[in-house]
Amino acid sequence: QEKVQQSPESLIVPEGAMVSLNCSFSDSASQSIWWYQQHPGKGPKALISIFSNGNKKEGRLTVYLNRASLHVSLHIKDSQPSDSAVYLCAVTVNTGNYKYVFGAGTRLKVIA
Amino acid sequence: GGIITQTPKFLIGQEGQKLTLKCQQNFNHDTMYWYRQDSGKGLRLIYYSITENDLQKGDLSEGYDASREKKSSFSLTVTSAQKNEMAVFLCASSIGRVEQYFGPGTRLTVL
Numbered sequence: 001q002e003k004v005q006q007s008p009e010s011l012i013v014p015e016g017a018m019v020s021l022n023c024s025f026s027d028s029a030s031q032s033i034w035w036y037q038q039h040p041g042k043g044p045k046a047l048i049s050i051f052s053n054g055n056k057k058e059g060r061l062t063v064y065l066n067r068a069s070l071h072v073s074l075h076i077k078d079s080q081p082s083d084s085a086v087y088l089c090a091v092t093v094n095t096g097n098y099k100y101v102f103g104a105g106t107r108l109k110v111i112a
Numbered sequence: 113g114g115i116i117t118q119t120p121k122f123l124i125g126q127e128g129q130k131l132t133l134k135c136q137q138n139f140n141h142d143t144m145y146w147y148r149q150d151s152g153k154g155l156r157l158i159y160y161s162i163t164e165n166d167l168q169k170g171d172l173s174e175g176y177d178a179s180r181e182k183k184s185s186f187s188l189t190v191t192s193a194q195k196n197e198m199a200v201f202l203c204a205s206s207i208g209r210v211e212q213y214f215g216p217g218t219r220l221t222v223l
Contacts, residue, residue, distance in 0.1 A: 001171075004154070034211060043116070043202055043214030044155070088154060090212075099170070100212065102147075102154040 002093050005068045014111055019076040021106045023089030026070065031092040033065060033072045038086045038105070046096035047087075048074070079110045114139035116215035118203050123220045127195040131217045133188045135203030144186040145204040145212065148172055155202060161186060190220070197222040 003026040013019055023033070038045035042076045050065045050072065060077045068094045076083055089103040117136045125131045137144065143162050147155040147170075157170030159178035167178055177189040186203060198221050204212040 006154075012153070013144060043216050044212075045214070046211035048210065090155075099160070100145075102156075104152065104154040109136070 002030060002091055002101045004089055004091050004101050004103040005007045006081060006087075006089050006106050008106060009104075010107040010109075012111060013079055014093040015081060016077060017079050017110070019079045019083070019108060019110075021054075021076075021087050021089075021108070023068055023072045023074075023103055025089075025091045025101075027073070027091075027093070028067055033063075034100070035061075035063060035074045035088060036102075038088060040085075044088055057074040059068045079108075081110050081112045084109045114211055115143075116203055116205060116214065118201075118215040118218050120218060123218055125190075125220070125222050127191045127222060129190075129193045129222075131190040131193055131220070133190075133201050133203075135186045135188070135215060136184055137186075137203075137205040137213070137215075138184065139156070139205055139213060140183070141205035141207050141213070142183070144180065145184065145206075146170075146176075146178060146188045147202045149200045149202055149217070151198070157175060158188065158201075180184075183218065193222040194219075195222055209220050 005024045009024040034049045035047045038044040055064045062075045090100045092097045144158040146158040156172045161180040179187045200217045203215040206212040
């Protein structure tokens with residue numbers, strides 16, 4: 001069964017810092033990897049996804065995927081207080097249907 | 113754009129009670145999901161449905177029933193609420209394996 005582990009559990013950074021979040025998964029045949037952002041009292045919202053080895057950049061976000069090491073990372077450039085949220089890593093499972101497995105999340109706080 | 117509506121927003125129940133949570137989406141998405149989120153933990157899949165009248169069990173289906181009578185709605189029933197249980201139930205929808213859109217959640221407390 002696919003397992004998704006995220007680190008660190010929580011992170012506090014000053015405004016403007018570069019933030020790096022990590023996610024490890026157990027199945028190299030996993031399909032896409034998604035990062036979701038969840039603010040308190042709200043449902044998660046998709047931020048960025050990656051399927052192929054390498055990196056993908058969207059605005060202040062960059063995601064890196066290394067299938068050989070079963071690792072994906074999300075980097076947030078020039079962090080803002082509004083980026084304070086829980087970040088969830090989700091892996092789509094290659095079972096022929098539409099299942100996702102989520103990690104426990106990283107709680108980020110950006111201090112002004 | 114579309115929206116996912118979950119009712120009720122807050123649900124307080126008694127031990128042993130049967131409780132029903134409802135979810136509506138107007139994205140016209142085929143696939144809908146129910147997840148449970150406990151404090152400090154990730155989302156765990158309870159049930160999902162890839163089309164009207166289809167039901168697929170997730171990893172946490174024991175103690176729950178689900179119903180997908182229309183494409184736009186997906187209901188979840190807690191068959192017997194457990195004392196001191198507290199969790200957030202999240203409904204989501206998607207087209208195939210692309211991003212999931214989530215509702216705001218139903219917060220359950222069992223006394």
